[in-house]
Amino acid sequence: MTDQRKIKIKVEDLTLIFGKRKQEALALLDKGISKEEILKKTKCTVGVNKVNFEIKEGEIFVIMGLSGSGKSTLIRCLNRLNEPTAGKVFFDEHDITRETNKELLETRRTEMSMVFQKFGLLPHRTILENAAFGLEIRGEEKLAREEKAQQALETVGLKGYEQQFPSAMSGGMQQRVGLARALANDPEVLLMDEAFSALDPLIKSDMQDELLAIQSKLQKTIVFITHDLDEAMKIGDRIAIMKDGVVDQIGTAEEILTNPATEYVEAFVNKVDRKTIITAETLMFKKNTLVQMPKDGPKGSIRKMRTIGVDVLPVEDENKVFLGYVWLQDLLELEIEKETSIEKALKTNVPSVYKSYSVEDMLPLITGTKYPLAVIEEETGKLLGLISQTSLIIEATRFGKKEISELKERANEM
Amino acid sequence: MEKLIDLGTIIESGINKLEENFSGLWGAIDDIISWTVHSMNNVLLGIPFYIIIAFVALGAYYANAEKNAFKIEGLKKGGGLTLFVILGLFLVFAMGYWEESIQTTTLVIVSTLIALIFSIPLGILAARSKTADVIIRPILDLMQTMPAFVYLIPAIFFFSVGNTPGVVATVIFSLPPAVRLTCLGIQNVPSDVIEAGRAFGATEKQILFKIQLPLAKPTILAGINQVILLALSMVVIASMVGAKGLGSIVYQGIQQNDIAKGFESGLGIVILAIILDRITQAIAKK
Incomplete structure (x- = not known):
């Protein structure tokens, strides 16, 4: 069944280099010279290093790694909040890295929405106005967008809070608003950058369940970034493990647990609580x-x-x-x-x-x-x-x- | 001692050229400012003093009491300032300086509006472009450290004596804090909120108007408050070049060594300053 789903996002040799002498650094990288060497020679940092993966429609694809592994940079390459230095990102058939600014705005407005670790809500707007923000940017009429935002708020369980302000809400509830804002746009792809990492453990677990419940209804394609392997195992259909800008292994939780590809992955897996992964x-x-x-x-x-x-x-x-x-x-x-x-x-x-x-x-x-x-x-x-x-x-x-x-x-x- | 570099003469000849080559422009600016000040004075002086006092008092009350305007809490919050407005303005009227106070207020309002037309866009520009910031910042430093009297000289040169050079000098003197605070307010908008805007496909214009300016509003309003107070202090100095109002009474007081005049007009300025400051602060706090 998994194999029949079509590929939604395809990333080919995606590379992002920070610094002024990008092209020079890229040429060195192509020659197979190490990151440290490149930093010494060109003062450029390799953030993402020739990453390849495919994400199927309706899949929750988790990219996990510790801070500095390049995972947040990678997810920002998918909607070009960070401009990739080389490589391609295919969304369905079209290459996002080749889009003009206008096309890119359209992609961000209609096809992919993002949820942030720090929520990114507007403090001067009510919950309803925040949830309708993406639609407002898109230029939808007030009534239409508020109706959609209302529905999205109901989906995430925030009915009745429409007229509150973000400052009056807990972290978990604010992130629900963040999620509602992304859902209100009805995008095909959700990009979630450490979306639950700032929440305390119980709320985090609740939000994970909520996300899975919403996903079983809406069947979005979700790219989820986390540094928490337990979280990755819980919600990910497939997991990519990242270190130093390189993807070490891609597989299901089970594959990664039983067959860690590198020492780094193994070190991670050893820390995982098997109790939470093995199911009835x-x-x-x-x-x-x-x-x-x-x-x-x-x-x-x-x-x-x-x-x-x-x-x-x-x-x-x-x-x-x-x-x-x-x-x-x-x-x-x-x-x-x-x-x-x-x-x-x-x-x-x-x-x-x-x-x-x-x-x-x-x-x-x-x-x-x-x-x-x-x-x-x-x-x-x-x-x-x-x-x-x-x-x-x-x-x-x-x-x-x-x-x-x-x-x-x-x-x-x- | 002989001068090695005669910077003063260079500046002087530059200003001379500006005056000669753009005399049409200066004339037009003079006409517009004089006309605005004149007609605003006429309108305000045409209204009976008690109506203006009542209007300002109501404004002060609503600015402080907000939603509680019809409750006891509102009265507690806004009552003090409202009482001060009524007593203070009545005192000004009773001392016989009503007309001068209106003239001063008009000058402050016109200068502030002109200053804001320039300073807020400049502040936005400085916040969004590093190059602009590098250019604007030292100019602001210069404008703020230059003694206020110095601005009067070229102002007379371009516009002769009257209200216009007063307004122009006041605008230049009071503009820097609004530029700085607008820039600061925009730069302090959390980057994650702006990133969220970008991720949802907001254009630069949408980010400015839907995210940066609303979030920077309290800081910008604090800047406007500063502009108003600086304008008020400059309007007094501007009386030296013929600007009318309480300042010219102070000036007369100094020249005639008249303590009574100096004290009364000085007190009038203090009353205006307190009222303008408290009302704008209350609006900024909302």
């Missing part, structure tokens, strides 16, 4: 045998358990909605009492999660219960699979199986 979907095992209520009575259920050799089975109703578990010992009692329904043995107070939950999200759920975690489909309530407590603990602690069983024994003794 990767940990669960599928469960094909289920007890269905009211079809299966105690006898039928016991039979199912014996065939596959387990003492607990998940229960669903006739619409395949997950209900809970039944245990063999409870069913045996019901059989003795000659009950025909398993309802009395059904344990409904059990933990369940959606497949996007991370290990970190799931850990708190296993304390104080002996049940495996049920992974449920969000829309239907259908059981997708189960996660055993052991595999969750292994993933969370990276302990071996032996250590885990020791831990468990010790816990039981206590």
Whole structure:
């Protein structure tokens, strides 16, 4: 599916050099001379060094690196806030680096909007006027632009704040305004430069979720800059890791985690909290045998358990909605009492999660219960699979199986 | 001691040439300024004094009280200045200097307006172009350090005596702070806001009018306030070249060694200064 999407942005040999003797420095760079050497010889700094990548339509493409890695310079080359020294940036079919000033203004006005780390809101304007700013620049009528801005504000959850001023709002809310301003233009591409980096961690996480929710509705092509690998892994479909103006590796979070291309990437990856990346979907095992209520009575259920050799089975109703578990010992009692329904043995107070939950999200759920975690489909309530407590603990602690069983024994003794 | 370089003579001959070659221009400027000052004086003096006092008092009240104009808080905020305006202006009237005060105010208003027509665009230019800044800055330094009286000499030369040389000298003397503060205000607009404007495809003109000028407004208004106060102080000096108003009374006081006259007219100037300053400051604070 990924391969069928068309390419929205294509960057070819993009290079940006700061300094006065750019062409001289560029010639040296072409000869393969190092950045340090070029700085010594020409007093020019190489900000972005022959970067190549393609971004597909509807993709969230994250460019990550530490400060000074050239990532913010790179994103500014895409809308030419920084003028590239060499190389091309294709947007659909046309080359942005060759656009005249007039064409460039038009591109910025209609095709790509930007969200900034420091928000960049106008303090003398209300939230509504700020959100409508891009449309105003474009020359839209007041009524039309305010209606669009209003919708964008509703999308980011700021309904009711239209007449406030930015100074009255928290950082998180100001950035929502920044996002609304970008969305109001209805661009095909969103450029987000460290958009959430200035926010405190809880708000940051909220905004990431919000962005993902908006993205699932609007399907924009998003270029997202961050220095935070956890953030990159959470929201990026693909991630490009940048160092000293060079892109070291491009791949999905999984590819980068399992197969770091350079030492730099590896050093990054080692610092990542795996707990936040591994999701319920990767940990669960599928469960094909289920007890269905009211079809299966105690006898039928016991039979199912014996065939596959387990003492607990998940229960669903006739619409395949997950209900809970039944245990063999409870069913045996019901059989003795000659009950025909398993309802009395059904344990409904059990933990369940959606497949996007991370290990970190799931850990708190296993304390104080002996049940495996049920992974449920969000829309239907259908059981997708189960996660055993052991595999969750292994993933969370990276302990071996032996250590885990020791831990468990010790816990039981206590 | 003999002069090695006779700079004064060079400047003098330059000014002579300017006077001869552009005499039509100077005549036109003289006509326009004289006419404006004259008709504004006539209009203001045609209005009964109590209406003007009431009007200024109301202006002072609204400038301070803003949205609370009809509440107790508004009265607390704007009440003091309003009372001062009423008592102060009535005192000026009662001392018999109403006409002179109006003449002075007219000169201040005309000079300030002319100064702003030049200084704000110059300030914008200096903020946006390094070359312009490098050229304008030393000229401003010169204008501010040159003793105010020096401006009177060429002003008389071009426009003979009367209100016009007074206005021209006042404009030159009071213009620098507005240029400086406009430039400063624009340069202090955070770069991230301007970058946001660029990213959304704003033209240079849109960036100036929708971002830089609105954000620089408080600083520019502070500059305007400075211009008004400098203009007022210069108008007094300008009476030496025949500008009418409270300044000429002060001047008479000095010449006739008349303490009563000097004190009364001086007090009138102080009252005007306080009123103009407080009202413009209140507007700038909004």
